[in-house]
Amino acid sequence: MKRSVLALTALAAPLALVSPVRAIAPPTQYEPYLRATAYITDTGTTLTWHRLPVLAGDVPKPLNLEDAKNACERDSPPGARLPTMKELLTLVDEDPVPQYQGKQTVYPTIDIQAFPETPVDRPYWTSTPAKDTGALTVSFATGKTAPYVGSVELYVRCVRNVKVSL
Amino acid sequence: MxxxxxxxxxxxxxxxxxxxxxxxxxxxxxxxxxxxxxxxxxxxxxxxxxxxxxGSADAPVDAAILAPEGSLPAVWPDKKMPDSTQGASTKPDYEIDVRQTITFDKITTRTWMHADFDGITTFEAARKKCEEQKLQGAEWRLPSRIELVSLLDTSRTTGTQIDPSAFPGARRGTYWTASPVRPLTNPVTFWSVDFTEGNVKIGAASFVRCVKGRG
Structure with missing residues:
Protein backbone atom coordinates (compact mmCIF):
# COMPACT_ATOMS: atom_id res chain seq x y z
CA MET A 1 0.00 0.00 0.00
CA LYS A 2 2.67 2.44 1.12
CA ARG A 3 4.82 1.47 -1.84
CA SER A 4 2.10 2.15 -4.36
CA VAL A 5 1.41 5.57 -2.84
CA LEU A 6 5.10 6.35 -3.00
CA ALA A 7 5.23 5.19 -6.61
CA LEU A 8 2.25 7.38 -7.44
CA THR A 9 3.85 10.38 -5.76
CA ALA A 10 7.10 9.76 -7.61
CA LEU A 11 5.15 9.69 -10.88
CA ALA A 12 2.96 12.66 -10.12
CA ALA A 13 5.61 14.99 -8.69
CA PRO A 14 7.59 15.56 -11.91
CA LEU A 15 4.33 15.84 -13.85
CA ALA A 16 3.13 18.60 -11.55
CA LEU A 17 6.46 20.39 -11.92
CA VAL A 18 6.59 20.45 -15.69
CA SER A 19 2.91 20.82 -16.55
CA PRO A 20 2.51 24.26 -18.16
CA VAL A 21 1.13 26.64 -15.57
CA ARG A 22 0.14 29.38 -18.01
CA ALA A 23 0.39 28.16 -21.54
CA ILE A 24 -1.10 31.01 -23.54
CA ALA A 25 -2.20 34.65 -23.39
CA PRO A 26 -4.60 35.59 -20.56
CA PRO A 27 -8.26 34.95 -21.51
CA THR A 28 -9.05 38.63 -22.07
CA GLN A 29 -6.02 39.39 -24.28
CA TYR A 30 -7.71 38.41 -27.54
CA GLU A 31 -11.37 38.91 -28.38
CA PRO A 32 -13.22 35.57 -28.28
CA TYR A 33 -12.48 33.41 -31.31
CA LEU A 34 -13.58 30.04 -32.66
CA ARG A 35 -11.56 27.36 -34.43
CA ALA A 36 -12.48 28.75 -37.85
CA THR A 37 -12.04 32.45 -36.94
CA ALA A 38 -9.83 34.11 -39.57
CA TYR A 39 -8.92 37.37 -37.77
CA ILE A 40 -8.09 37.93 -34.11
CA THR A 41 -8.30 41.31 -32.37
CA ASP A 42 -5.88 42.07 -29.53
CA THR A 43 -7.83 43.91 -26.81
CA GLY A 44 -4.60 45.55 -25.55
CA THR A 45 -3.18 46.96 -28.78
CA THR A 46 -6.58 47.01 -30.64
CA LEU A 47 -4.77 45.61 -33.69
CA THR A 48 -6.50 42.90 -35.75
CA TRP A 49 -4.20 40.06 -36.84
CA HIS A 50 -4.54 37.53 -39.64
CA ARG A 51 -4.72 34.26 -37.80
CA LEU A 52 -2.87 32.40 -40.56
CA PRO A 53 0.41 33.49 -42.14
CA VAL A 54 0.42 34.05 -45.91
CA LEU A 55 -0.11 30.60 -47.47
CA ALA A 56 0.57 28.83 -50.74
CA GLY A 57 -2.25 26.30 -50.91
CA ASP A 58 -2.52 25.44 -47.23
CA VAL A 59 1.19 25.69 -46.39
CA PRO A 60 2.83 28.86 -44.94
CA LYS A 61 4.77 30.48 -47.77
CA PRO A 62 8.09 32.33 -47.29
CA LEU A 63 8.27 35.45 -49.50
CA ASN A 64 10.84 38.17 -50.22
CA LEU A 65 10.19 41.60 -48.68
CA GLU A 66 8.56 43.12 -51.77
CA ASP A 67 6.19 40.15 -52.25
CA ALA A 68 5.45 40.13 -48.52
CA LYS A 69 4.26 43.77 -48.63
CA ASN A 70 2.21 43.08 -51.75
CA ALA A 71 0.67 39.91 -50.32
CA CYS A 72 -0.73 41.87 -47.36
CA GLU A 73 -1.77 44.98 -49.30
CA ARG A 74 -3.56 42.99 -52.02
CA ASP A 75 -5.46 40.91 -49.48
CA SER A 76 -9.23 41.13 -49.56
CA PRO A 77 -11.01 42.97 -47.95
CA PRO A 78 -8.57 45.94 -48.24
CA GLY A 79 -6.82 47.35 -45.17
CA ALA A 80 -4.24 44.65 -44.49
CA ARG A 81 -0.55 45.57 -44.26
CA LEU A 82 2.77 44.23 -43.06
CA PRO A 83 3.13 44.98 -39.30
CA THR A 84 5.89 47.21 -37.94
CA MET A 85 8.49 45.54 -35.74
CA LYS A 86 7.04 47.05 -32.56
CA GLU A 87 3.58 45.82 -33.56
CA LEU A 88 4.76 42.27 -34.31
CA LEU A 89 6.62 42.18 -30.99
CA THR A 90 3.28 42.65 -29.18
CA LEU A 91 2.41 39.05 -30.21
CA VAL A 92 5.46 37.58 -28.46
CA ASP A 93 4.72 35.14 -25.63
CA GLU A 94 7.62 35.49 -23.20
CA ASP A 95 6.76 32.13 -21.62
CA PRO A 96 6.46 29.80 -24.62
CA VAL A 97 5.12 26.24 -24.47
CA PRO A 98 6.56 23.37 -26.53
CA GLN A 99 5.06 22.39 -29.89
CA TYR A 100 6.12 19.76 -32.44
CA GLN A 101 7.27 21.28 -35.72
CA GLY A 102 9.27 19.53 -38.44
CA LYS A 103 9.93 16.47 -36.23
CA GLN A 104 11.37 18.49 -33.37
CA THR A 105 10.15 20.23 -30.25
CA VAL A 106 10.26 24.00 -30.53
CA TYR A 107 9.09 26.78 -28.22
CA PRO A 108 7.15 29.20 -30.45
CA THR A 109 7.12 32.58 -28.68
CA ILE A 110 3.48 33.19 -29.61
CA ASP A 111 0.09 32.07 -28.28
CA ILE A 112 -0.12 28.75 -30.17
CA GLN A 113 -3.87 28.49 -29.63
CA ALA A 114 -4.61 31.92 -31.08
CA PHE A 115 -1.99 31.44 -33.83
CA PRO A 116 -1.61 27.66 -34.20
CA GLU A 117 -0.06 27.86 -37.67
CA THR A 118 3.21 29.61 -36.81
CA PRO A 119 6.24 27.78 -38.24
CA VAL A 120 9.39 29.07 -36.55
CA ASP A 121 12.13 27.74 -38.87
CA ARG A 122 12.37 31.24 -40.41
CA PRO A 123 11.69 34.73 -38.98
CA TYR A 124 8.71 36.94 -39.95
CA TRP A 125 8.96 40.14 -42.00
CA THR A 126 8.07 43.54 -40.57
CA SER A 127 7.64 46.84 -42.46
CA THR A 128 10.26 48.58 -40.29
CA PRO A 129 13.28 49.35 -42.49
CA ALA A 130 16.68 48.12 -41.32
CA LYS A 131 19.38 50.80 -41.01
CA ASP A 132 21.22 49.89 -44.20
CA THR A 133 18.97 47.84 -46.49
CA GLY A 134 16.09 45.42 -46.10
CA ALA A 135 13.89 45.30 -43.02
CA LEU A 136 13.78 44.16 -39.42
CA THR A 137 12.33 40.73 -38.64
CA VAL A 138 10.98 38.93 -35.58
CA SER A 139 11.91 35.31 -34.85
CA PHE A 140 9.14 33.37 -33.11
CA ALA A 141 11.70 30.63 -32.44
CA THR A 142 13.62 32.86 -30.04
CA GLY A 143 11.66 36.12 -29.59
CA LYS A 144 14.65 38.08 -30.96
CA THR A 145 14.71 40.66 -33.74
CA ALA A 146 17.24 40.95 -36.58
CA PRO A 147 17.75 42.84 -39.87
CA TYR A 148 17.49 40.88 -43.15
CA VAL A 149 18.14 41.89 -46.76
CA GLY A 150 14.94 42.10 -48.80
CA SER A 151 15.72 39.22 -51.15
CA VAL A 152 15.54 36.58 -48.40
CA GLU A 153 12.27 34.63 -48.28
CA LEU A 154 10.66 34.79 -44.84
CA TYR A 155 7.19 34.19 -43.39
CA VAL A 156 4.48 36.87 -43.41
CA ARG A 157 1.65 37.62 -40.99
CA CYS A 158 -0.53 40.59 -41.96
CA VAL A 159 -2.21 43.06 -39.60
CA ARG A 160 -5.13 45.51 -39.82
CA ASN A 161 -5.92 48.75 -37.96
CA VAL A 162 -9.64 48.01 -38.03
CA LYS A 163 -11.68 44.88 -37.47
CA VAL A 164 -12.99 42.85 -40.38
CA SER A 165 -16.75 42.35 -40.45
CA LEU A 166 -17.43 39.02 -42.13
CA MET B 1 -18.62 36.74 -32.36
CA GLY B 55 10.32 13.46 -20.19
CA SER B 56 10.51 11.82 -23.61
CA ALA B 57 11.17 15.10 -25.42
CA ASP B 58 14.77 16.25 -25.62
CA ALA B 59 13.79 19.93 -25.22
CA PRO B 60 14.91 21.80 -22.10
CA VAL B 61 12.54 21.66 -19.15
CA ASP B 62 12.85 24.76 -16.98
CA ALA B 63 10.88 23.59 -13.95
CA ALA B 64 13.98 22.96 -11.85
CA ILE B 65 15.42 26.43 -12.47
CA LEU B 66 13.92 29.24 -10.43
CA ALA B 67 13.57 32.77 -11.76
CA PRO B 68 15.57 35.14 -9.52
CA GLU B 69 13.95 37.79 -7.33
CA GLY B 70 12.55 40.67 -9.36
CA SER B 71 11.81 38.51 -12.44
CA LEU B 72 8.54 39.35 -14.14
CA PRO B 73 6.08 36.75 -15.40
CA ALA B 74 5.20 36.85 -19.13
CA VAL B 75 3.76 40.32 -19.74
CA TRP B 76 1.16 40.98 -22.44
CA PRO B 77 0.42 44.40 -23.96
CA ASP B 78 -2.40 46.24 -22.16
CA LYS B 79 -2.30 49.41 -24.27
CA LYS B 80 -1.75 50.48 -27.87
CA MET B 81 1.85 50.35 -29.11
CA PRO B 82 3.21 53.87 -29.73
CA ASP B 83 5.15 53.76 -33.00
CA SER B 84 6.43 56.60 -35.26
CA THR B 85 7.28 54.18 -38.08
CA GLN B 86 5.43 54.89 -41.32
CA GLY B 87 2.16 52.95 -41.51
CA ALA B 88 1.88 52.28 -37.77
CA SER B 89 -1.54 52.94 -36.22
CA THR B 90 -0.60 54.88 -33.05
CA LYS B 91 1.84 57.82 -32.81
CA PRO B 92 3.82 58.35 -29.55
CA ASP B 93 2.58 61.06 -27.18
CA TYR B 94 4.83 62.08 -24.26
CA GLU B 95 4.41 64.65 -21.49
CA ILE B 96 7.43 65.94 -19.56
CA ASP B 97 7.00 67.40 -16.06
CA VAL B 98 8.13 71.00 -15.39
CA ARG B 99 11.15 69.85 -13.38
CA GLN B 100 12.13 67.58 -16.25
CA THR B 101 12.59 64.55 -14.03
CA ILE B 102 9.94 62.25 -15.48
CA THR B 103 8.45 61.50 -18.90
CA PHE B 104 4.83 60.34 -18.96
CA ASP B 105 3.78 58.17 -21.91
CA LYS B 106 0.15 59.11 -22.56
CA ILE B 107 -0.43 56.03 -24.75
CA THR B 108 0.90 53.33 -22.43
CA THR B 109 0.18 55.34 -19.19
CA ARG B 110 3.65 54.49 -17.88
CA THR B 111 5.91 57.00 -16.11
CA TRP B 112 9.61 56.83 -17.08
CA MET B 113 12.75 58.42 -15.67
CA HIS B 114 13.44 61.42 -17.94
CA ALA B 115 17.21 60.86 -17.61
CA ASP B 116 18.70 57.41 -17.16
CA PHE B 117 21.46 56.25 -14.82
CA ASP B 118 25.07 56.72 -15.86
CA GLY B 119 27.05 53.58 -16.63
CA ILE B 120 26.34 49.94 -17.37
CA THR B 121 25.58 47.45 -14.58
CA THR B 122 24.66 43.84 -13.90
CA PHE B 123 20.97 42.86 -13.78
CA GLU B 124 21.04 42.60 -10.00
CA ALA B 125 22.55 46.09 -9.58
CA ALA B 126 20.02 47.50 -12.07
CA ARG B 127 17.13 46.01 -10.11
CA LYS B 128 18.43 47.57 -6.85
CA LYS B 129 18.91 50.98 -8.51
CA CYS B 130 15.24 51.06 -9.47
CA GLU B 131 14.09 49.83 -6.05
CA GLU B 132 16.11 52.58 -4.34
CA GLN B 133 14.96 55.31 -6.74
CA LYS B 134 12.91 57.91 -4.84
CA LEU B 135 12.26 60.38 -7.70
CA GLN B 136 8.70 61.75 -7.23
CA GLY B 137 7.78 58.92 -4.88
CA ALA B 138 8.95 55.31 -4.76
CA GLU B 139 7.69 52.17 -6.54
CA TRP B 140 10.14 52.42 -9.43
CA ARG B 141 11.01 49.13 -11.12
CA LEU B 142 12.79 47.71 -14.15
CA PRO B 143 10.48 47.66 -17.21
CA SER B 144 9.12 44.49 -18.80
CA ARG B 145 10.32 43.53 -22.27
CA ILE B 146 7.26 44.91 -24.07
CA GLU B 147 7.28 48.11 -21.95
CA LEU B 148 10.88 48.87 -22.94
CA VAL B 149 10.17 47.99 -26.59
CA SER B 150 7.45 50.69 -26.48
CA LEU B 151 10.20 53.37 -26.11
CA LEU B 152 12.02 52.31 -29.30
CA ASP B 153 11.85 54.83 -32.12
CA THR B 154 12.68 52.70 -35.15
CA SER B 155 11.82 55.56 -37.55
CA ARG B 156 15.23 57.18 -36.87
CA THR B 157 17.79 56.50 -39.57
CA THR B 158 20.72 57.83 -37.50
CA GLY B 159 21.63 58.03 -33.81
CA THR B 160 19.97 56.45 -30.82
CA GLN B 161 16.59 54.80 -31.57
CA ILE B 162 14.61 56.86 -29.04
CA ASP B 163 12.88 60.29 -29.04
CA PRO B 164 15.68 62.67 -27.87
CA SER B 165 13.26 65.36 -26.60
CA ALA B 166 11.38 62.87 -24.40
CA PHE B 167 14.56 61.08 -23.30
CA PRO B 168 17.59 63.42 -23.64
CA GLY B 169 21.00 61.89 -23.11
CA ALA B 170 19.81 58.37 -23.89
CA ARG B 171 22.79 56.16 -24.48
CA ARG B 172 23.82 54.07 -27.45
CA GLY B 173 23.62 50.52 -26.14
CA THR B 174 21.37 48.04 -24.40
CA TYR B 175 19.00 48.67 -21.46
CA TRP B 176 17.82 46.07 -18.93
CA THR B 177 14.33 44.59 -18.69
CA ALA B 178 13.08 42.41 -15.80
CA SER B 179 11.72 39.78 -18.23
CA PRO B 180 13.75 36.55 -18.04
CA VAL B 181 14.49 34.62 -21.23
CA ARG B 182 12.23 31.55 -21.16
CA PRO B 183 12.49 28.56 -21.10
CA LEU B 184 14.79 29.49 -18.23
CA THR B 185 18.46 28.62 -18.65
CA ASN B 186 21.16 28.14 -16.03
CA PRO B 187 22.28 30.83 -15.31
CA VAL B 188 19.04 32.77 -15.93
CA THR B 189 19.39 35.54 -18.54
CA PHE B 190 17.20 38.62 -19.06
CA TRP B 191 15.99 40.40 -22.18
CA SER B 192 17.51 43.75 -23.09
CA VAL B 193 16.56 46.32 -25.72
CA ASP B 194 19.36 47.73 -27.87
CA PHE B 195 18.72 51.41 -28.66
CA THR B 196 21.67 51.51 -31.07
CA GLU B 197 20.35 48.90 -33.45
CA GLY B 198 16.69 48.97 -32.43
CA ASN B 199 16.86 45.27 -31.54
CA VAL B 200 15.66 42.98 -28.75
CA LYS B 201 18.47 40.72 -27.53
CA ILE B 202 19.66 38.67 -24.55
CA GLY B 203 21.14 41.06 -21.98
CA ALA B 204 24.74 41.48 -20.88
CA ALA B 205 25.96 44.50 -18.83
CA SER B 206 23.44 47.22 -19.73
CA PHE B 207 22.15 50.71 -18.94
CA VAL B 208 19.17 51.32 -16.62
CA ARG B 209 15.98 53.35 -17.07
CA CYS B 210 13.29 52.69 -14.46
CA VAL B 211 9.54 52.87 -14.95
CA LYS B 212 6.46 53.01 -12.76
CA GLY B 213 2.74 52.63 -13.22
CA ARG B 214 0.54 50.07 -14.97
CA GLY B 215 -2.21 50.07 -17.54
Missing amino acids: VASRRLRDRLAIAGVIVGAVVTAGTLACNSLIGLSDFTVVDDAGADARADAAD
Missing part, protein backbone atom coordinates in the same frame (compact mmCIF):
# COMPACT_ATOMS: atom_id res chain seq x y z
CA VAL B 2 -21.84 37.43 -34.26
CA ALA B 3 -19.97 37.37 -37.54
CA SER B 4 -18.43 34.04 -36.62
CA ARG B 5 -21.82 32.56 -35.79
CA ARG B 6 -23.15 33.80 -39.11
CA LEU B 7 -20.17 32.21 -40.83
CA ARG B 8 -20.83 28.98 -39.02
CA ASP B 9 -24.49 29.06 -40.04
CA ARG B 10 -23.51 29.71 -43.63
CA LEU B 11 -21.12 26.80 -43.49
CA ALA B 12 -23.85 24.60 -42.04
CA ILE B 13 -26.26 25.58 -44.84
CA ALA B 14 -23.52 25.06 -47.42
CA GLY B 15 -22.88 21.67 -45.88
CA VAL B 16 -26.51 20.61 -46.27
CA ILE B 17 -26.77 21.76 -49.89
CA VAL B 18 -23.49 20.22 -50.92
CA GLY B 19 -24.25 17.07 -49.03
CA ALA B 20 -27.34 16.60 -51.23
CA VAL B 21 -25.33 16.90 -54.40
CA VAL B 22 -23.26 13.74 -54.72
CA THR B 23 -20.82 15.05 -57.34
CA ALA B 24 -19.96 18.08 -55.20
CA GLY B 25 -19.43 15.91 -52.13
CA THR B 26 -15.69 15.80 -52.55
CA LEU B 27 -15.43 19.60 -52.55
CA ALA B 28 -17.47 19.86 -49.36
CA CYS B 29 -15.19 17.40 -47.61
CA ASN B 30 -12.13 19.40 -48.66
CA SER B 31 -13.51 22.60 -47.19
CA LEU B 32 -14.43 20.85 -43.98
CA ILE B 33 -10.97 19.35 -43.69
CA GLY B 34 -9.54 22.82 -44.33
CA LEU B 35 -11.45 24.17 -41.33
CA SER B 36 -10.32 21.39 -39.05
CA ASP B 37 -6.64 22.09 -39.75
CA PHE B 38 -6.60 24.18 -36.58
CA THR B 39 -7.64 21.11 -34.60
CA VAL B 40 -4.79 19.06 -36.00
CA VAL B 41 -2.18 21.63 -34.98
CA ASP B 42 -3.75 22.04 -31.52
CA ASP B 43 -3.46 18.29 -31.03
CA ALA B 44 0.19 18.35 -32.10
CA GLY B 45 0.81 20.96 -29.43
CA ALA B 46 -0.92 18.79 -26.85
CA ASP B 47 1.27 15.84 -27.85
CA ALA B 48 4.37 17.95 -27.43
CA ARG B 49 3.24 19.07 -23.98
CA ALA B 50 2.44 15.50 -22.97
CA ASP B 51 5.87 14.34 -24.20
CA ALA B 52 7.61 17.14 -22.34
CA ALA B 53 5.67 16.08 -19.24
CA ASP B 54 6.77 12.45 -19.37
